[in-house]
Amino acid sequence: MRKHVRNKISLLSVMVIGLSLGACDHYSNDLAALKTTDSYQSASVQHVTDIAPAAGPGASSVIDPAPFSEHLAREYTRLALSEQEAYDYRAAKYYTAKAKSLRSGKMVAPAMMKADDIKDQGILSELQEARKQLVGAMHHYNIPENRGSLARAQSHFDCWVDQAAEGKEDSQCRSVFETSMAALQFPEGYVKSIPILFGGADGQMASVSYKGMKEVIGFWKQYGQSGLFDLTILAPASFSPETVDSQVASIRSILKYNGVFEPVEVQLGETVQEPAIQIRKKDSVSEELGSI
Numbered sequence: 001m002r003k004h005v006r007n008k009i010s011l012l013s014v015m016v017i018g019l020s021l022g023a024c025d026h027y028s029n030d031l032a033a034l035k036t037t038d039s040y041q042s043a044s045v046q047h048v049t050d051i052a053p054a055a056g057p058g059a060s061s062v063i064d065p066a067p068f069s070e071h072l073a074r075e076y077t078r079l080a081l082s083e084q085e086a087y088d089y090r091a092a093k094y095y096t097a098k099a100k101s102l103r104s105g106k107m108v109a110p111a112m113m114k115a116d117d118i119k120d121q122g123i124l125s126e127l128q129e130a131r132k133q134l135v136g137a138m139h140h141y142n143i144p145e146n147r148g149s150l151a152r153a154q155s156h157f158d159c160w161v162d163q164a165a166e167g168k169e170d171s172q173c174r175s176v177f178e179t180s181m182a183a184l185q186f187p188e189g190y191v192k193s194i195p196i197l198f199g200g201a202d203g204q205m206a207s208v209s210y211k212g213m214k215e216v217i218g219f220w221k222q223y224g225q226s227g228l229f230d231l232t233i234l235a236p237a238s239f240s241p242e243t244v245d246s247q248v249a250s251i252r253s254i255l256k257y258n259g260v261f262e263p264v265e266v267q268l269g270e271t272v273q274e275p276a277i278q279i280r281k282k283d284s285v286s287e288e289l290g291s292i
Helices: 001-034 068-085 089-102 121-140 144-165 172-182 208-227 239-256
Strands: 191-196 229-237 265-269 276-281
Touching: 001 172, 068 144, 089 144, 121 172, 121 208, 144 172, 191 208, 191 239, 208 229, 208 239, 208 276, 229 239, 239 265
Parallel strands: 229 265
Antiparallel strands: 191 276, 229 276
């Protein structure tokens, strides 16, 4: 009887091991393919906390021209390899799937948090706020100088969520996320113009321009207090003074209603075809954004 029980236990153990290895093989082939991709750049697998941000003070002046999706695929691949070496095959499979999706041309979003998975309400609130800041930064900071740090921030945010679900109080991935976010920067001479169109018989702001206004307002609420930027309304010099005054008043009214009380300069431009709002980084200003 005992021998029969031992044989059954041994058989079950073999089945469990076989299933585990099967699951590992299912993603490990994909991971191996990702590792050997020509654009994957890593001499060796590093622990997730040993990878420094790609942007920020002291960063290389050589800018990697790769798109954000490429940077992100690399970071998820590194995480997958790191987790595989740590025998966390579930996490390795998760990051491999995200990297594979990116390689196939599908963008992946930062992880979502579930209250059922993260019992600590304090940590859950911190993750929700961090995700909000990350999504905002991905929108405003997505320039070549920052793509490496943005990719590292997103991948390690996912890792932070995973570690929080596992109940780890001191998340190493959280530290990498925060360091990567702090490394984001606007380069000298940064300028962005958002067209604000008017049309129709009544000359009112076109509905398509509300998205642009929302972008300006969101940017200014997040970064305007830093004192790093000027906000300017660009108006076509070819428009009549009455038209310019009406459009500028409309733009200023919406900005003020949404809490942007900064005095906004107006510039007439000979080459300006349509009204626009320009965000410009001030010259020779020390950038100290701190936590975003």
